[in-house]
Amino acid sequence: MPPEPRGRSRALVAAIAAAVVVVAVLVVASVFLSGGSGTSSTSGEGGTALVDGIAQNGTVLGDPAATVTFLQYEDIQCPFCKQYTDEAFPSIVAEYVRTGKVKIDFRGLEFLGDDSNTALRAVLAAAKQDKAWQLIELLYDHQGAENSGWVTDDLIAELAGSIVGLDVERMDTDAQSAEITAEIEALAGEARQRQVGGTPWFFVGIGDAKPYPVQPQPLTDPAAFRPIFDDALAG
Amino acid sequence: MSDRALRLAVGAVALTGLAVAGYLTYVHYRPEALVCTSSGGCEAVQQSEYATLAGVPVALLGLLAYAAVLGLTIVDTPLTRTLTVAIALSAAGFAAYLIALQAFVIDAWCIWCLVNDVVIVPALAVLSVWRLKPVTVTEER
Numbered sequence: 511m512p513p514e515p516r517g518r519s520r521a522l523v524a525a526i527a528a529a530v531v532v533v534a535v536l537v538v539a540s541v542f543l544s545g546g547s548g549t550s551s552t553s554g555e556g557g558t559a560l561v562d563g564i565a566q567n568g569t570v571l572g573d574p575a576a577t578v579t580f581l582q583y584e585d586i587q588c589p590f591c592k593q594y595t596d597e598a599f600p601s602i603v604a605e606y607v608r609t610g611k612v613k614i615d616f617r618g619l620e621f622l623g624d625d626s627n628t629a630l631r632a633v634l635a636a637a638k639q640d641k642a643w644q645l646i647e648l649l650y651d652h653q654g655a656e657n658s659g660w661v662t663d664d665l666i667a668e669l670a671g672s673i674v675g676l677d678v679e680r681m682d683t684d685a686q687s688a689e690i691t692a693e694i695e696a697l698a699g700e701a702r703q704r705q706v707g708g709t710p711w712f713f714v715g716i717g718d719a720k721p722y723p724v725q726p727q728p729l730t731d732p733a734a735f736r737p738i739f740d741d742a743l744a745g
Numbered sequence: 746m747s748d749r750a751l752r753l754a755v756g757a758v759a760l761t762g763l764a765v766a767g768y769l770t771y772v773h774y775r776p777e778a779l780v781c782t783s784s785g786g787c788e789a790v791q792q793s794e795y796a797t798l799a800g801v802p803v804a805l806l807g808l809l810a811y812a813a814v815l816g817l818t819i820v821d822t823p824l825t826r827t828l829t830v831a832i833a834l835s836a837a838g839f840a841a842y843l844i845a846l847q848a849f850v851i852d853a854w855c856i857w858c859l860v861n862d863v864v865i866v867p868a869l870a871v872l873s874v875w876r877l878k879p880v881t882v883t884e885e886r
Contacts, residue, residue: 517823521826521827521830521877522827522830524827525827525828525830525831525834526831528835529831529833529835529837529838530838532831532835533835533839536798536806536835536839539798539799540795540798540842540846559794601853604793
């Protein structure tokens with residue numbers, strides 16, 4: 511039964527007032543408990559929320575059972591790599607990696623200079639603990655001017671220290687190991703052999719077949735990548 | 746429209762919303778089951794950090810709201826009508842926020858979310874407010 515006439519406007523006012531309060535609470539909660547807070551204590555732009563909770567195996571992000579692998583040749587100092595990571599990569603992760611369709615392999619290079627080398631050593635060392643992708647995200651968030659000395663020990667310590675479950679001491683030791691040096695050389699050799707012409711540079715691997723190069727353009731638009739993934743998934 | 750027809754309409758809209766929110770809640774936990782347009786925006790929205798609120802999927806909040814509206818529509822009293830309006834207007838306000846997030850923050854559109862935010866929620870708000878208004882009465886002289 512409808513409210514009595516005199517009570518109707520009062521009921522409507524009460525409902526509107528309640529709705530205003532509820533909406534305010536929901537929006538504030540959404541801003542501070544969802545998008546606004548992130549999951550990292552580090553003051554980067556995006557934190558590590560994008561990759562948190564996704565399976566990692568060394569430098570590979572995503573379901574190990576995914577038959578399609580997207581290989582990304584990147585240099586942590588490369589500004590285009592950062593642009594790609596900031597603008598297209600989140601949608602790719604959401605649509606193809608979190609859904610278990612595609613896994614992504616970070617093939618790190620360090621041709622731009624010493625800061626690249628320091629950063630890559632730390633990333634490959636973190637990969638030994640399956641935490642490389644958190645560090646990659648944080649390093650791109652904090653990317654400085656090329657070879658300005660921005661990849662300091664303090665920065666690495668700060669970023670690595672904010673990654674839950676990462677043994678920083680072990681990472682530091684591994685980063686200086688001959689094994690990591692050999693790994694970096696092997697990656698550079700692989701890039702030469704595959705004629706990687708710059709960064710970021712992408713390949714698609716399906717199962718055990720030889721990866722083939724792809725050149726999505728523009729790098730900042732997820733729509734440029736979708737046909738590549740969809741074709742690969744279709745076999 | 747008669748009061749009975751309005752009540753049925755609110756119930757039907759709430760049932761439709763329940764189905765959409767139920768589906769979105771299901772695919773939150775089973776992302777591979779998500780059917781979307783070729784643009785793929787649904788995944789981007791569903792997997793964004795705004796898809797949960799303090800760990801609770803936003804779709805689940807919608808599901809609970811629609812379930813509440815259905816219950817309140819079955820038990821028809823002045824208080825339940827007022828509560829229905831409060832829930833519907835809250836949903837409309839939050840839906841506007843979610844549309845803004847898709848447009849300006851996530852930069853992707855989820856067609857299922859849009860059906861809910863642009864069609865179902867506003868319809869529920871209009872119908873539930875309408876039920877509060879006086880039924881047309883012919884005055885006798």
